[in-house]
Amino acid sequence: MGCARWRxxxxxxxxxxxxxxEREAAQRHLTSCxxxxxxxxxxxxxxxxxxxxxxxxSVDVTEGVLAALAAGPRRHRWWGLRALR
Known part of the structure; x- marks a missing residue:
């Protein structure tokens, strides 16, 4: 096996x-190369x-996600689309 495969x-x-x-074989290769x-x-x-x-x-967004889940699904305002018909 060539070095590219080992890497x-x-x-x-x-x-x-x-x-x-694989770990054991790779460690053996490292001792010789x-x-x-x-x-x-x-x-x-x-x-x-x-x-x-x-x-x-990183930013912890856990509280925001949990709050959004607790609030339930958001209602969309479809009435604005009706006016465009």
């Missing part, structure tokens, strides 16, 4: 979508940075 597997590992057998090890370290740092940025800069 694909490592990417799924960073996303938490890998299978246990310095290029992929550097790639993985860089990709892991970028992933951490992206996740921290998203969490820090």
């Amino acid at each position: 694909e597997l490592l990417s799924t590992q960073l996303d938490g979508e890998d299978a246990p057998g 310095d290029t992929c090890r550097r790639w993985y370290d860089d990709a892991a740092a970028i992933t951490r940075r992206a996740r921290m940025t998203l969490v820090r800069d």
